[in-house]
Amino acid sequence: VAMASGTALIYDEAMTRHKLLWNDPICDIEVPERLSASYEQLQCYHLVERCIPVPAREGSEEEILLVHSSEHLEAAKSTQTMNEEELKRISGNYDSFFFHPNTYHCARLAVGAALQLVDSVMSGKVCNGMALVRPPGHHSQRNAANGFCLFNNVAIAAEYAKLKYGLQRILIVDWDVHHGQGTQFIFEEDPSVLYFSWHRYEHQEFWPSLKESDYDAVGLGKGKGFNINLPWNKVGMGNSDYLAAFFHVLLPMAFEFDPELVLVSSGYDSGIGDPEGQMNATPEVFAHLTHFLMQLAHGKLCVILEGGYHLRSLSESVCMTVRTLLRDPLPQVTGEMAPCLSAIESIHNVRAAHKPYWKWLMCEDTSFLHNLSTKSDLLKTADTNSCTDDEAKITDSNETDRIERFLELHMKNIMFPVPPIKTATTAELKASADPNTFPVHLHVVREMDKNELEALVSDFHVDLVKANKSLLSLGSTLTILDKILKKEVCNGIAESPAASASVTIALRHSLRFGFQRVLCILVGDIDIIPSTEDGKILVIHVCKKEQTGESSSKHYIVLNWKEDAAGNDFFSAVLGFILPIAYSYQPNLIVIAVGPNRSLGISGISLLFCLLQGLAESRILAVIEDTDINLMQSVAKALAGVSMPHFGVHVPPTQEKVNQIKKLRNQLQQDWKMLQCSVSDGI
Numbered sequence: 001v002a003m004a005s006g007t008a009l010i011y012d013e014a015m016t017r018h019k020l021l022w023n024d025p026i027c028d029i030e031v032p033e034r035l036s037a038s039y040e041q042l043q044c045y046h047l048v049e050r051c052i053p054v055p056a057r058e059g060s061e062e063e064i065l066l067v068h069s070s071e072h073l074e075a076a077k078s079t080q081t082m083n084e085e086e087l088k089r090i091s092g093n094y095d096s097f098f099f100h101p102n103t104y105h106c107a108r109l110a111v112g113a114a115l116q117l118v119d120s121v122m123s124g125k126v127c128n129g130m131a132l133v134r135p136p137g138h139h140s141q142r143n144a145a146n147g148f149c150l151f152n153n154v155a156i157a158a159e160y161a162k163l164k165y166g167l168q169r170i171l172i173v174d175w176d177v178h179h180g181q182g183t184q185f186i187f188e189e190d191p192s193v194l195y196f197s198w199h200r201y202e203h204q205e206f207w208p209s210l211k212e213s214d215y216d217a218v219g220l221g222k223g224k225g226f227n228i229n230l231p232w233n234k235v236g237m238g239n240s241d242y243l244a245a246f247f248h249v250l251l252p253m254a255f256e257f258d259p260e261l262v263l264v265s266s267g268y269d270s271g272i273g274d275p276e277g278q279m280n281a282t283p284e285v286f287a288h289l290t291h292f293l294m295q296l297a298h299g300k301l302c303v304i305l306e307g308g309y310h311l312r313s314l315s316e317s318v319c320m321t322v323r324t325l326l327r328d329p330l331p332q333v334t335g336e337m338a339p340c341l342s343a344i345e346s347i348h349n350v351r352a353a354h355k356p357y358w359k360w361l362m363c364e365d366t367s368f369l370h371n372l373s374t375k376s377d378l379l380k381t382a383d384t385n386s387c388t389d390d391e392a393k394i395t396d397s398n399e400t401d402r403i404e405r406f407l408e409l410h411m412k413n414i415m416f417p418v419p420p421i422k423t424a425t426t427a428e429l430k431a432s433a434d435p436n437t438f439p440v441h442l443h444v445v446r447e448m449d450k451n452e453l454e455a456l457v458s459d460f461h462v463d464l465v466k467a468n469k470s471l472l473s474l475g476s477t478l479t480i481l482d483k484i485l486k487k488e489v490c491n492g493i494a495e496s497p498a499a500s501a502s503v504t505i506a507l508r509h510s511l512r513f514g515f516q517r518v519l520c521i522l523v524g525d526i527d528i529i530p531s532t533e534d535g536k537i538l539v540i541h542v543c544k545k546e547q548t549g550e551s552s553s554k555h556y557i558v559l560n561w562k563e564d565a566a567g568n569d570f571f572s573a574v575l576g577f578i579l580p581i582a583y584s585y586q587p588n589l590i591v592i593a594v595g596p597n598r599s600l601g602i603s604g605i606s607l608l609f610c611l612l613q614g615l616a617e618s619r620i621l622a623v624i625e626d627t628d629i630n631l632m633q634s635v636a637k638a639l640a641g642v643s644m645p646h647f648g649v650h651v652p653p654t655q656e657k658v659n660q661i662k663k664l665r666n667q668l669q670q671d672w673k674m675l676q677c678s679v680s681d682g683i
């Protein structure tokens with residue numbers, strides 16, 4: 001099936017006409033400029049013209065009633081003709097909400113914009129998209145406005161998608177810094193909607209200060225297990241905390257759930273500089289979060305704006321999201337890749353609370369802390385990581401300056417013009433492929449001839465190029481690597497009859513080029529002669545047991561894995577082990593080599609390519625010895641990003657495999673800190 005392509009963008013200036021008419025220090029951050037500034041920044045980066053414009057429309061009363069009571073609808077409707085005094089009085093009936101005569105119209109447009117986005121994606125007009133809306137929605141409840149929200153745009157979108165398209169599994173990811181308690185209440189008993197929210201909580205001190213926002217609110221009745229709350233008990237959470245939450249909580253659950261559509265309650269008040277969130281995550285982390293979610297539901301992803309009150313941080317983060325939806329290569333995440341102890345504690349707790357409901361968690365030995373509050377107090381003082389109060393609080397203008405400078409500096413690096421994703425391969429692969437299903441923008445390169453090759457490799461690894469035959473087999477690998485190094489292409493696939501030799505030479509060549517960190521993932525029987533001592537190469541070798549006697553060290557990690565014959569048990573290894581190590585390492589280049597006697601199926605291998613693409617600015621070299629055309633095509637599709645593979649149902653691995661991962665995690669988590677997900681082995 002050909003996949004939809006393109007990214008929808010929905011923006012209507014009319015939604016800037018809802019504004020606060022009186023003084024209210026609680027509500028005065030939710031300003032019209034949030035929308036216009038975001039849109040202007042998108043224009044500035046030339047992202048608007050690359051998207052498919054989709055008009056907003058008013059959501060109908062019937063559509064609003066999918067989630068809200070008629071009393072609530074009528075109350076909202078009645079505000080259109082009120083004077084300021086009446087508006088102020090009725091606003092006072094709710095926690096943190098303000099009405100303007102235009103509010104009702106704007107809120108209907110916000111609902112309709114979300115529904116237009118769902119229609120565009122579900123009809124195949126586009127693959128994904130973003131709707132910039134005001135007022136936001138996720139605090140809004142069946143019968144009440146709350147926290148700047150009148151109608152719950154995302155919740156209505158989910159009900160609408162279920163009704164109109166017969167969907168049975170929808171994932172809502174709420175990365176806003178506040179708990180979308182409205183959305184939780186609406187779907188609490190509904191197993192067809194998996195709701196995930198992380199939020200500033202501070203042991204219930206932070207608004208809306210509900211017991212129901214804690215990690216033990218897992219859903220009710222039939223919906224048990226389908227509500228995931230990850231409370232942050234400290235401010236100052238950053239990129240690594242967010243990524244750890246994705247690796248160790250959200251992504252494994254999301255892959256096991258296998259949604260047909262993903263909706264994002266996309267608040268950017270969880271980003272750096274936001275006065276509400278007081279977190280430290282930089283805009284580029286949203287590119288990575290978006291990229292991970294694009295791997296689900298065949299890429300059907302609808303991003304709908306919620307909060308975000310630091311205009312610069314908000315608009316840069318919106319741009320990061322849209323750029324990623326458009327499939328540009330991802331910027332590197334910055335900062336030390338180590339989650340803080342308080343984050344690990346929260347991650348540990350939500351995993352323990354969800355253990356009964358998810359196969360993937362069942363065999364892990366996460367259990368509740370016996371005395372949580374004591375332990376938490378201990379952790380408060382033990383925590384030496386980034387999320388300490390003094391570093392995170394914006395108390396004076398120095399702090400504001402710091403954030404502005406930070407954003408300025410990082411934006412320079414991040415919004416650099418990057419080459420579009422182009423995949424290089426040699427002509428052979430393309431010729432043998434079905435032209436109807438094969439990536440169109442595959443870039444065919446000529447192989448180097450013997451003389452060119454000799455010139456390139458003459459002064460090093462002479463031993464390896466002695467025989468003519470092996471020399472020629474290096475041709476495609478080096479040609480393609482060279483194009484990646486020269487930034488002519490982003491990634492490439494080399495067929496090689498001698499993968500071991502090709503990889504060895506590719507690694508040496510890239511170190512010579514000046515790369516400081518090359519991540520090399522070997523699948524199957526491949527013997528390379530690497531020097532991993534100086535840390536410039538990190539090898540993860542996925543192979544069947546027996547045949548290697550090697551044991552793992554910091555830079556040579558052996559993962560004995562033979563994929564379950566019945567299906568897909570490699571998910572947990574990729575999400576909970578390989579990805580965290582890869583993000584801890586932050587490579588400049590990734591080489592993935594598939595040799596003979598491979599222990600993974602096509603879908604396991606594709607999963608690796610898809611998920612690791614966010615690293616090394618998408619520089620990935622594939623070296624494949626196998627002549628299986630299906631494997632080649634899957635890798636090509638994954639790298640060219642033309643179709644979102646369906647990874648099938650996530651099968652939990654055997655106890656033996658789980659134990660291996662656990663052992664490796666314990667052994668390696670001091671070196672690769674993103675592996676930490678449990679308090680008991682974290683300290």
Ligand code: Q9C
Pocket residue numbers: 026096136137138139147148149176178207267269306307308
């Ligand atoms: N003391 C969104 O980000 N703060 N809403 C209330 C009361 C309300 C945030 C503080 C924050 C609402 C969509």
Ligand code: ZN
Pocket residue numbers: 176177178267269306307308
């Ligand atoms: Zn918020």
